[in-house]
Amino acid sequence: MNKAIRARRLAPPPLSAPGMVPALAAGLLWLAAGLSAGYWALLAWGRSPVTPVAxxxxxxxxxxxxxxxxxxGAVAPAVASDTPAPVAASSRYRLLGVVDQVGRNGVALIAIDSQPPRPYAVGAALEGGLVLQSVSRLGAQLGASSAGPATVELSLPSPAKN
Structure with a gap:
């Protein structure tokens, strides 16, 4: 019998004991209140007055x-002109891609004056009064009209080799 009494004394009380639930709830509430007070105390203690800086x-x-x-050490130019030098028509246009289909009109991807490239079909008018006359596998021809002679020849840039 002694062993049974001793075993009861060493065993922890069950959570369903009549006074255990309110004691546990009170402990959790006091813990929350203490943590909240500590937070606000550290917040008030750590702040310094704000001084605006001009x-x-x-x-x-x-x-x-x-x-x-x-x-x-640069040498001044002999003649300074306020008018910009004329730009060659071929330097304004940059050919970035072509689609040449057999039996159909082709399309060229052309950038004008460092603007984003746009697709132009054969016969379409470009800025500067030129028309896309024809598209080949490696280039495109521009001219004043569809039937006239080509005034600007554009070729694709060579692919970079690694």
């Missing part, structure tokens, strides 16, 4: 490109 706008630094070039 922001000063900096004036943009300007440089004279001609003066810098002269300082670095």
């Amino acid at each position: 922001a000063v706008a900096m004036a943009p630094v300007g440089s004279d490109a001609a003066a810098v070039a002269r300082a670095l």
Whole structure:
């Protein structure tokens, strides 16, 4: 009998004991209240007063490109012109791709003046008064009209070799 009494004393009480549930709930509530008070105390203790700093706008630094070039030893051009030099028509157009189908009109992917490339079908008008006259496997021909002579020959860039 002694062993049975001793075993009861060493065994933990079951959770369903009459006073255990309210004691556990009270302990959890006190734990939550303590953690909340600690949070707010650390938050209030860690804050310092906000001091606004006046922001000063900096004036943009300007440089004279001609003066810098002269300082670095550049020679001034003999004649300065306000009108831009004429651009060759072929340098405005860049051929990026072609679709040449047998028995059908082809299509060329052309970029004009560093704009995004657009597809043009044979016979379509491009900027600058030119018309896409024909498309071959490696290039395209542009001219003033569909039937006239080709004034600009565009060729595909050679593929990069690794």
